[in-house]
Amino acid sequence: MNNSIIPVFIPHIGCPMNCVFCDQRRISGSLLPATADSVRRDVSSALEKLPAGSRPQIAFYGGSFTAIPAGEQEELLGAAFEFISDGRCSSLRLSTRPDAIDPERLDRLERYGVRVIELGSQSMDDEVLALTNRGHKAEDTVRAAGLIKSRGFSLILQMMTGLPGSTPEKDIATARRIAGLGPDGVRIYPTVIVRGTELYDMWRSGAYREHTVEDAVAVCAKIVPIFAAAHIPVIRLGLNPTDDLSGGEAAAGAYHPALGELVLSRIYLERLLVMLDGRRGSGLLTVAVHPSRVSVMVGQHRANAEAIRSLTGMKLRAVPDQSAQKDEITIVSVANA
Numbered sequence: 001m002n003n004s005i006i007p008v009f010i011p012h013i014g015c016p017m018n019c020v021f022c023d024q025r026r027i028s029g030s031l032l033p034a035t036a037d038s039v040r041r042d043v044s045s046a047l048e049k050l051p052a053g054s055r056p057q058i059a060f061y062g063g064s065f066t067a068i069p070a071g072e073q074e075e076l077l078g079a080a081f082e083f084i085s086d087g088r089c090s091s092l093r094l095s096t097r098p099d100a101i102d103p104e105r106l107d108r109l110e111r112y113g114v115r116v117i118e119l120g121s122q123s124m125d126d127e128v129l130a131l132t133n134r135g136h137k138a139e140d141t142v143r144a145a146g147l148i149k150s151r152g153f154s155l156i157l158q159m160m161t162g163l164p165g166s167t168p169e170k171d172i173a174t175a176r177r178i179a180g181l182g183p184d185g186v187r188i189y190p191t192v193i194v195r196g197t198e199l200y201d202m203w204r205s206g207a208y209r210e211h212t213v214e215d216a217v218a219v220c221a222k223i224v225p226i227f228a229a230a231h232i233p234v235i236r237l238g239l240n241p242t243d244d245l246s247g248g249e250a251a252a253g254a255y256h257p258a259l260g261e262l263v264l265s266r267i268y269l270e271r272l273l274v275m276l277d278g279r280r281g282s283g284l285l286t287v288a289v290h291p292s293r294v295s296v297m298v299g300q301h302r303a304n305a306e307a308i309r310s311l312t313g314m315k316l317r318a319v320p321d322q323s324a325q326k327d328e329i330t331i332v333s334v335a336n337a
Contacts, residue, residue, distance in 0.1 A: 004056040006046040006089070008080070010034045010063035019122075020132050020164060020198040021191055034060070036079040043083055057116070058083065060094040064120075067100040070108070077112035084113045091115040095158070099136040101144035106151050117148050118156040118187070123163055123170070124177040131165040133198075138177070145181045156235065157183040161219050162191040162211025162254060164202065168219045175223040179230040186227055187236040190216030190254030192245070200251055213262070216254035221266040237263055258300065265296045269304045271329055272297075273311065281314045283336040289329055291320035297329070 093116035238259030
């Protein structure tokens, strides 16, 4: 089965608000909005690079698609639908706002082959939503999610951590409420301070405290297991690296090219500490994990190994176990010196 996606970025098109954290032009790396002609050109170019017989999905990312005037939606959807009609692409997906979903809009999306809708809920705390100038409330996400699911679309929900007015407890509560809505997947975006945004000015003035990489790792290590327990895949953790962000437009905040691995590594560390149950020693602690998780267990720059040594006095050794499940950890031996 081919799971490739052809992204089409539509920065800021349709969005009625100016969220304090947002500069989609820099985040997406795209400066110009999409047009019907650019959709045809970009999709055709992408298809040339894919193996013969591929039937990728076209994805409109970066803006609030269903808040675009209806005529412009029709133009963009129509251009993309040409590739579905002739069998070169399988379906469409798009991202939008919770308060830009209603039955009429869903009728339009269904006609043009949209199968997946991503909602930028960001937080389920109304105070946080107001402080970030989102322009909608948590109940809008609840209503929109229900409508989308009732119509048979796949639902992806996006949330952020570390927004103005939020706390780790509020972020964890948001994750629990989102999990309760039963999405088919989630994206978690810890807050990044992008130059030129209102949040950047708030940070520079001291009105906002940076949500650091460490802050994000700590809270996401609590959030990811919530979705895992509900069998909801986390399909993205952290912003996709771009030349603009890596080149300095990400002034501060939780921007790291391997944020997902850092979070997974922290989850492994916390699970191992629970398994040790306060045990201390001075020898070698050997644990077995799936071969693909050895570096995760040890931690980037051996961070987990150093933490285990500091907290328990033991030296950590992770060994591969071909028979282990992907996220299984087994204590093989504890050899005291």
